[in-house]
Amino acid sequence: MKKIFAAVLAAAVAVSAAGCSPATPAASSAAPSKAEASSAAQSAPAEKETVNFVLDWTPNTNHTGIYVAQDQGYFADEGLTVNIVQPPEDGATALVGSGKADFGIDFQDSLAPAFNTATAVPVTAVAALIQHNTSGIITLKSKGVTSPKKLEGKTYATWDLPVEKAIMKHVMEADGGDFSKLKMVPSTVQDVVAALKTNIDAVWIFYAQEGIAAKVKGLETNYFEFKDIDSVFDYYTPVLIANNDYLKNKPETAKKFLSAVKKGYEYAIAHPEDAAKILCKADPAMDKDIALQGQLWLADKYKAEVPRWGYIDQKRWDAFYQWLYDQKLIDEKIPAGAGFSNDYLPQ
Template sequence: MKKTGLAILMAAAAAAFLTACGGTGKQAANTNASDLKKVTFVLDWTPNTNHTGLYVAEEKGYFKAEGLEVEIVQPPEDGAAVLVASGKAQFGMSFQDSMAPALAGENALPITAVAAVIQHNTSGIISRKGEGLASPKGMEGKKYATWDIPVEKAMVKDVVESDGGEFSKVQLIPSTVTDEVSALKSKSVDAIWIFYAWAGIKMEVEGLDTDYFAFADLNPAFDYYTPVIIAGNEFLKQDPETAKAFLRAVSKGYADAEKDPEGAARILLKAAPELDEKLVMESQKYLADKYQADVETWGYIDPQRWNKFYGWLNENGLSSPEIPENAGFSNDYLPQ
């Protein structure tokens, strides 16, 4: 699951993957492999339940039905954005928060979010149960595992101080957490920023009682989109029909994951057998009603919510230059 989109984006390394082949248009399900259009999708992290719809679409032939041969690949250390922007991959997994530095200024990248994988932000702060951290003020005097990223710290500061606490009293410990359950059990840290669908469910599976508060419940600006599927602007301009075909197939994959989470989990486990079966099953059930949630179309990005988060960044001096309204997303490629 996402460690943090910002950390991945700002890390420094690169890799190369094959550029997509030519050709456009939807094709029949029985298309010969040699006739399929090759598309590369870069994950944000190792396979997990954020990605299930991709693997379902592959397993059930939804990509092939659209005339596509999709290669799902692991990301380099700098994440999917650079590869997608360069055209070395057509699609990738990213996050609205980590896209922020890519949308304005000299380091802007030609990328666009074309679908929201999950409708609402499921991230928040988790801690051992009964130690006073059920609300943000309780972080005072406690050890928080920080990535030391300005946006991350500004969000934690916002919720702590809105709850009447003093952010300066939070002990910021450089994050070396690779296993959230072990980190809390060992008391090396008291509070960790997690995405509940994976790390929170892992706490439940392993029997650790916790307290948790979600960012989206505390500030409407923090109900941003995480994760999102991104595509390169030049690719979208030159080959919009392939983009639409890909998202038609993926939307079917996530619809199946919503209707049959256990069946979808088995498909993910087949693709990534190294994953813990119980964790995948329980995580898939947790996410089943969250992929599409309260919108009519899977993948839809609400402009008001999108702009609200970037507006908050602008207002708090966290983006220089400021991110323009409606920058970085489009609903134009989603199934109609």
């Protein structure tokens, strides 16, 4: 994990005033012709529509397509001014659900309560930023953890969340391990590289950020991804979410926004080096080597095998929520196909 860097990237709407060339006193008093009025109207810039977008964390390679769309003018081309802001204490989904932000980023596992009747939040996932779950467990190679079973007797930094613990238990037992032998230490790891040099043996990471950071810093590590242990954990993380009322009232604007975002991610896929520079320009405090290597690693993962960036497969989406229900991690079964839509994605 990285420390939160409070920053707001707001794009200003350009306003221009139409002027007249010097004229004789007689000409200046005359009313403009229909042709002149039409020409002036055509030359005046159209007012852009403002969209408020909230991140899930500090700027990182999960977000590159958003910053590329901003930098390359893809939002402007769609007639949009997009304000990119950092999340509040209670997260992006709360802000989007309240209508104070139109779009944001969250994770399928974190979104489960939003689709429960008792804790419902009016949001819908409208795009997968990355096609497959790239999270897993990292350890120093010297610890010898080459599979989940070998986490027995090791110290794991836990967020102390029920879903997290259930996933750890599942992957260990699927590999023949004894989950009760995993030493769980509550810890919010801010620096994975530093943590692995302490008494912490194992950390849950997103490889494009923390895994790449460990590699760039010269650590020799072992790593396994949850989706490789059980396909049910190939859930969507992260996803782009939208406010339900916004989707209902402004469906065409939502489509324009996603069209620009798609172009941003496709640029990042085709030009990872340039995309990394754009990301670092958005957050100058970012380590340029880590950003570049992470961007190169993610380039073929944003879209992966699907023909359309952002596509969410219902079978995978439903399978994870069914697993949560079967494990009694959610009280209410989430109906098939609930909580997401591909309808706003460009074809």
